[in-house]
Amino acid sequence: MxxxxxxxxxxxxxxxxxxxxxxxxxxxxxxxxxxxxxxxxxxxxxxxxxxxxxxxxxxxxxxxxxxxxxxxxxxxxxxxxxxxxxxxxxxxxxxxxxxxxxxxxxxxxxxxxxxxxxxxxxxxxxxxxxxxxxxxxxxxxxxxxxxxxxxxxxxxxxxxxxxxxxxxxxxxxxxxxxxxxxxxxxxxxxxxxxxxxxxxxxxxxxxxxxxxxxxxxxxxxxxxxxxIEPWNPFLPDAQATQILPLELLTFKDKMVQVQPYVLPHHSKIDSDTYNKAAGTNGWNAQQGFYVYRNERLLVAGDWLGLGGYRKDEHCKLARIQVDLPNSMDNDWNIDVKKSRARPPASLKADLKRIARLTRYRATEIYRHRGKVIARENAEKYVFPWDKKLRRGKVFYAVNQEHPLVQEVLNLPDTCQPVIRALLRLLEATVPIQQIWIDNATEPEKQAQPFDGTPSDQVLEVMVEIYRSLRKSGMTQEQARDRILTMEPFQHFETLVKTLSDQLIRGNLA
Ligand SMILES: Nc1ncnc2c1ncn2[C@@H]1O[C@H](COP(=O)(O)OP(=O)(O)O)[C@@H](O)[C@H]1O
Ligand SMILES: [Mg+2]
Structure with missing residues (x-):
């Protein structure tokens, strides 16, 4: 006025x-x-x-x-x-x-x-x-x-x-x-x-x-x-740092750049680099968004009050770079000390989505540790699904080498046409687009294999695989060890240990 x-x-x-x-x-x-x-x-x-x-x-x-x-x-x-x-x-x-x-x-x-x-x-x-x-x-x-x-x-x-x-x-x-x-x-x-x-x-x-x-x-x-030597929060030069896709968000005709990173597990970098990357406040405190205004850091590790996210130990490898021009000062509520910034309402949903995805990917690093270790020790790791290329296009096929699939393919000839037709249909209609979208928008809602399945049902599948391995000439012990290297049974170690011929006979009775 x-x-x-x-x-x-x-x-x-x-x-x-x-x-x-x-x-x-x-x-x-x-x-x-x-x-x-x-x-x-x-x-x-x-x-x-x-x-x-x-x-x-x-x-x-x-x-x-x-x-x-x-x-x-x-x-x-x-x-x-x-x-x-x-x-x-x-x-x-x-x-x-x-x-x-x-x-x-x-x-x-x-x-x-x-x-x-x-x-x-x-x-x-x-x-x-x-x-x-x-x-x-x-x-x-x-x-x-x-x-x-x-x-x-x-x-x-x-x-x-x-x-x-x-x-x-x-x-x-x-x-x-x-x-x-x-x-x-x-x-x-x-x-x-x-x-x-x-x-x-x-x-x-x-x-x-x-x-x-x-x-x-x-x-x-x-x-x-x-x-003074620079301290870069994202370890961009470390080979094991995951650089997730860059996102460009538009706000009032200007661009906000968001670059999420998942930093390496400590076993993937030398201890000096790991300790230095912890920063002045330590790994847990330094997770979250890093907001820069004209490349000058304002906020160093904060979830910005989005989604009620807290600084959880299992998300500590998640760090997200956000770049603002100085023309957005008012909208981001930059204070006199330049140590606070709050995102405008219209960007919150996108930032929350990016936070959720990055936190999920950071958590996965710990979840996958068990899997990676099992894989390193196994002569061959068996997945039920194979990723294949046909005429330059990617598709997912049922792994015909999998013991359970082998078992089915060895059933009498009369059953074969229907089994092969079923496998082809499944392979041709994997809902890749839908999975991709669901995983990107609500990663934590994606169930892990056999998530929430009662253990007797998991055992049922396991027993069938065990039986086909035993039939192929493996000892009880070999068959059990083999199952432990199979996706996703490495997460069901105790259940696998209960497998024995006796149990199976009891199961059949
Ligand atoms: N080191 C410097 N060299 C040149 N000019 C300076 C310097 N420090 C301050 N100034 C001048 O003083 C003004 C006031 O600075 P300041 O009180 O920090 O406010 P602001 O940076 O928000 O403008 C600046 O805009 C600049 O013109
Ligand atoms: Mg000044």
């Missing part, structure tokens, strides 16, 4: 500006932690086209400081003043497609969440270095939004690194009340905590920016002089 300025006269309103002292303190409470706060500053550096970002954590008790320097295009003095203003750009304004910013708040809210003094020095090409500082204690005292022109006393040398650069920016955090408080320089415990923070930040950045760190002309992030 648009107001007409002449309709509202001066007598009709008061100016109720936010009180600087109260407001600047509440800007601290957006819920960042050190790692999410630094990630937000790195977004700004990436948007400014930085190729290198140098993080420095300097321990000096209560005087410790953290700085983030980049070789991006920097800011002129006017641009810096505007950048320091809380709410420098409205979230409703359209942004460049590769802009990682969101509310025009990040620089301020992320910094204030960790420190009471924020100094920014920036240089744009062919300009002098510009400096501005927010000092919370000073704003509090004067109760006005006074943005200072100089660094704090004794802090100028912490900005020196910019001098040798043609353009770039340094963000300096001092008075780190939330990270070091009033610790003394020789407080060993506090120093250890500070160093641990460096590690936490490194792991977080390795994950959040892995796509940028992996590219050919890639971004480099240095932390206290060593460069």
């Amino acid at each position: 648009r107001f007409n300025a002449s309709d509202i006269s001066e007598s009709m309103y008061d100016i109720a500006e936010p009180r600087a002292s109260a407001m600047i303190e509440s800007l601290r409470a957006f819920g960042y932690n050190v790692q999410t706060a630094i990630a937000d500053l790195i977004d700004n550096s990436i948007t400014a086209k930085a190729r290198n970002i140098w993080l420095s954590f300097c321990w000096d008790g209560a005087n410790s400081h953290i700085s983030i320097r980049d070789d991006g295009h920097g800011m002129t003095e006017d641009q810096l003043i505007s950048a320091m203003r809380p709410g420098s750009q409205s979230p409703l304004e359209e942004r460049e497609a590769d802009d990682l910013g969101r509310f025009g708040l990040g620089l301020k809210t992320a910094s204030f969440s960790q420190c009471r003094r924020l100094t920014v020095a920036s240089r744009s090409a062919n300009h002098a270095v510009a400096i501005r500082r927010w000092d919370l204690d000073y704003v509090n005292q004067v109760d006005e939004w006074r943005l200072l022109h100089t660094p704090a006393e004794g802090s100028i040398q912490k900005l020196n690194d910019l001098e040798g650069m043609p353009y770039g920016t340094i963000i300096l955090w001092e008075c780190l009340d939330r990270i070091v408080g009033t610790a003394k320089t020789d407080d060993q415990k506090a120093q250890d905590d500070f160093l641990e923070t460096v590690e936490v930040v490194e792991n977080h950045l390795a994950m959040v920016f892995h796509r940028f760190l992996e590219k050919r002309d890639r971004l480099k992030i240095w932390i206290n002089h060593h460069s």
Whole structure:
């Protein structure tokens, strides 16, 4: 709605500006932690086209400081003043497609969440270095939004690194009340905590920016002089990683890409790779959707409240990459910290379906372990169905080598025409399309062989196979072992063990 300025006269309103002292303190409470706060500053550096970002954590008790320097295009003095203003750009304004910013708040809210003094020095090409500082204690005292022109006393040398650069920016955090408080320089415990923070930040950045760190002309992030290696949640290079079909979902004429992965069982990769892939929170916690906005990770492993899915141990190998453009921010409810995203209603059904399928496929890895082991130990594994190719087309045929099929094919000649006709009819009418659709839409509703069948009925089938194996000259033991290598009887080990000639005679009686 648009107001007409002449309709509202001066007598009709008061100016109720936010009180600087109260407001600047509440800007601290957006819920960042050190790692999410630094990630937000790195977004700004990436948007400014930085190729290198140098993080420095300097321990000096209560005087410790953290700085983030980049070789991006920097800011002129006017641009810096505007950048320091809380709410420098409205979230409703359209942004460049590769802009990682969101509310025009990040620089301020992320910094204030960790420190009471924020100094920014920036240089744009062919300009002098510009400096501005927010000092919370000073704003509090004067109760006005006074943005200072100089660094704090004794802090100028912490900005020196910019001098040798043609353009770039340094963000300096001092008075780190939330990270070091009033610790003394020789407080060993506090120093250890500070160093641990460096590690936490490194792991977080390795994950959040892995796509940028992996590219050919890639971004480099240095932390206290060593460069951060990317952490890719999907192990795309491991041979045993299953890459399920990519899905493209349309939303408001734009595309959301969804790429599900099922990561390898630990027996399929070396233990170092497996342990590293567990991520900072461990395998179970890292399952689910990974939502990226312009390739920057927002959500790292979450089922997004879809389908009531929980983080179940047997689904821990399921990880799904979701790619959004930054034009969908409102619809996905991206928050200031950029650590939350919720899918719009119209995409929920598709995402739920993809989640269900991926979870099912991840569970299958454990379910199939038994089968694979049996197969590796068997001289030959017998399936009742064969996949065949005829004139370039795939079809499924009843395996004529299967002992039970052999038995039927050895019945008297008079029965043969009807048996062969039945087998042909079954083979020609396998409802492949229907099975395929059912399996894709409701995988968990697909019954496993003999699922829910009473064991005496399973035994009935087993006994017939056992008998034909015995007839072919196998000993009791050989016949039993053979059945254990047959689909699907490897899942009925105890039942197979009860097989013996005596039992069969009893069965016949
Ligand atoms: N490292 C940087 N290099 C260049 N410009 C920056 C940098 N950091 C911040 N800015 C400028 O400051 C503005 C405000 O940043 P911020 O408060 O994080 O909000 P947003 O990123 O949502 O725009 C940015 O839009 C950008 O113009
Ligand atoms: Mg920002």
